[in-house]
Amino acid sequence: MIDLKALDSFSLTFLDYVLFRPWIDDQNSDFIVCSQQIIHDIHGSSRKVHQKKNKTKELLEYLQLNLKDILPFEIMEYSSIAGKAYSINPIISDELKLKAEDRKVRFKRREIKYLSLIDKKPPSLKQLKKAEIEYLNQKSYFLKNTPLDHPLYEELKWLNGRKPHAFARLKANISAAKSIAAELIPIEKAIVNLDNLSNLPHMQVIYKTSDSSPRLYAIRGGIQTLSKPVRHALFGPSAIHLDLEAAQLAIVAKIWDIPSIQTLLKQIAQNRDQGSPIWTAMLEPIQAEFPQIGKAELKSLIYPMAFGMSKKELSRRIESSCGVTLKQLQNSSCLIADLLTARDQRKISIRxxxxxxxxxxxxxxYIEANYRNEYTTNVRALMAYEAQAYEVALMKPAIQYCMSQPRCSLDLLIHDGITIRPTEADKSDMFVRGIQRAVQLKADELCIITRLVRE
Structure with a gap:
């Protein structure tokens, strides 16, 4: 019988992270990322990270000892070379799984307000206000710690410099967003979205940089990680959502030099009035053999492939979601075969x-694997960085356009998209055309066959 009563707040919050909102390692789904920011946030000592007083290893070792009878786990060391944070490989007992599943079901039914292993008292207004102030006060820290040569330094400064009251209106839409989230399928997606909505310290997203990526990330994930229908409900009918069309596929087709996919992208771009999207063309030969594979499954493979996920983990992902091997998928489509071959060639050229x-x-x-770095190479991290840098280059003009238009409020930046809210409704189409034109000029300059479209 699991006894949670004797556990301290740190251990309980860590259990909640592992069971309900884990960051799964994209190279090995058995591992959960435990970066210094995550662990110090759970511990309530995020200032230690800001002050460069990192105690991540010590805190993980404390948890390992304190939870040895409830959640035994192995600690995997971080690697600056491979751009990998600390991670753990937890062993979750059947009893703990059942308890977690029961809490998830009750949370989805709105029987409990917060997704946690134990019932928690709702925070007081004073506590909520304190959490909001602490959250907003992080703006200056993340700007201070952004390298001046970061490709989005000025954009980060502008985004985080916006006034919080500009986002206050979103609070009125949280109930509607939760209703949409509760209906999502599968249940795991519903729970993740409901949990995010229940833990927003403020409606304004605060952005930060990462040492391993040129992207801007929302601290604590939050709104940036919401599913599309939930995000649309939260921002309301006046918001306009724009994203790059098949961005990662178009990017790797160019930088990995894949003629077959570039030709297909060009054909579709020239015949857009016929309404044949790229994913339909990509899926046609695959579905002839494996009809269970749809757009969602294919995209879930293309994105990690572009960002350097190992073939072992790619195989596990496609087998888990579709019941076919990566080799079978590769044999069913010459385009997928070309993509994987080009990926291998890019790795070789980097080396x-x-x-x-x-x-x-x-x-x-490039860092070669050897005994001095525990046989860790950074080739996959470099491939991810390269693809993400092109994504940033494509989206940068969209941000800059909004920076130049006071009546066009950029309310959210997602890696390959943005949400805007024109404060003059009659200028909405003008703003959209202006943003799309700015992005298209950059796409044409870089020879990336994509465009910014309304969601």
């Missing part, structure tokens, strides 16, 4: 060159 120069001209050194 041979010894350096990767991203789209902004910044050089990243």
């Amino acid at each position: 041979e060159d010894g350096v990767l120069t991203d789209v902004f001209g910044k050089e990243h050194k």
